[in-house]
Amino acid sequence: EVQLVESGGGLVRPGGSLRLSCAASGLTFRGYSMNWVRQAPGKGLEWVSSISSTSGYINYADSVKGRFTVSRDNAKNSLYLQMNSLRAEDTAVYYCAGVPTMFQGGPRLPPPEKSFDYWGHGTLVTVSS
Amino acid sequence: DIQMTQSPSTLSASVRDRVTITCRASHSINIWLAWYQQKPGKAPKLLIYKASTLEGGVPSRFSGSGSGSEFTLTINSLQPDDFATYYCQQYNSYPWTFGQGTKVEIK
Numbered sequence: 001e002v003q004l005v006e007s008g009g010g011l012v013r014p015g016g017s018l019r020l021s022c023a024a025s026g027l028t029f030r031g032y033s034m035n036w037v038r039q040a041p042g043k044g045l046e047w048v049s050s051i052s053s054t055s056g057y058i059n060y061a062d063s064v065k066g067r068f069t070v071s072r073d074n075a076k077n078s079l080y081l082q083m084n085s086l087r088a089e090d091t092a093v094y095y096c097a098g099v100p101t102m103f104q105g106g107p108r109l110p111p112p113e114k115s116f117d118y119w120g121h122g123t124l125v126t127v128s129s
Numbered sequence: 130d131i132q133m134t135q136s137p138s139t140l141s142a143s144v145r146d147r148v149t150i151t152c153r154a155s156h157s158i159n160i161w162l163a164w165y166q167q168k169p170g171k172a173p174k175l176l177i178y179k180a181s182t183l184e185g186g187v188p189s190r191f192s193g194s195g196s197g198s199e200f201t202l203t204i205n206s207l208q209p210d211d212f213a214t215y216y217c218q219q220y221n222s223y224p225w226t227f228g229q230g231t232k233v234e235i236k
Contacts, residue, residue: 045165045173045216045227061224095172105223113179115163115220119172 002026002118004096009123016086016127022079022096022120029077033057033104035116036070036081038092038125048094049081053102064090086127093122131156131219135228141236146207150231152217154198161221164193164202167230168213176215177202207233 008020022034036048049070050059058070069082079096097119101112132155142148152162160180165173175184177193180200190205204211212235217228 044230045167045218047225047227050225059223111161111220111222114182114184115175115178115218115225116165116173117175117178117184119174121172 004098004118004120006094006096006120006123009094009125011126011128012086013129014087014127017082017084018086018125020081020083020094020096020123020125024077024079024096024098027098027118030054030074031100031102032098032118033101033112034070034072034079035097035099035104036079037095037097037116037119038090039095039122040089040092043092046092050099050105051079052104052106057103057105057107059105083125086125088127091125091127093124095122096120130224131158131222131226133217133219133226133228135215135217135231137231138229139232139234141234142207143236144207144209146236148204148207148211148233150202150215150217150233152195152200152202152228154200154219157197158219158221160196161219162193162195162200163218163220164191165216165218166211166213167216173216204233 005023033052035050051070067085071080097116134153162180164177167173181193214230214232
């Protein structure tokens with residue numbers, strides 16, 4: 001059974017930092033590009049960031065560019081999101097989600113066959129003073 | 130950025146009804162569209178990808194169609210388990226974007 005388990009969420013003050021983790025099991029982690037998708041309370045879904053299998057291709061939403069950094073450790077089957085300079089509008093449940101391709105986000109590459117087929121349960125980040 | 134617009138935002142329906150949700154893209158996305166189902170407090174679940182390909186394990190009452198900029202999700206014979214919020218999502222170009230969601234409620 002595939003499991004993606006996020007951790008690291010919590011309450012942080014505006015301007016603060018937080019590091020989210022996502023531990024994967026039951027799937028060939030190296031065969032997946034990984035993403036962070038967030039959902040503000042009562043709102044819709046927003047893609048945040050993607051990272052390809054060997055970290056060669058990394059993309060960010062404009063809303064987090066320069067503040068968030070995505071990384072992964074294939075030896076530990078883990079995905080990370082370092083979030084700095086947090087703002088109230090970053091308050092959301094953060095999901096990690098897998099795309100079954102090694103090369104998501106590469107320039108001049110076609111889209112993957114399939115989008116997010118595995119999701120974690122999410123971790124809540126609350127930015128408030 | 131490609132904007133995804135779903136209609137309606139809310140839909141009231143009864144068990145065994147046929148339900149159709151529309152998703153429009155602000156630019157052509159070819160067939161690179163996915164549909165998700167989300168229940169309260171849960172992660173989204175992939176239903177359909179490449180506009181019309183059913184994800185494994187998803188009941189055949191769900192179907193998707195369309196290409197270019199207009200897409201539909203159809204649920205034939207709505208079941209009690211289908212009352213949820215549905216999102217479309219384009220993965221043709223970055224940033225990948227979602228529709229605002231369609232909540233399917235019990236009439």
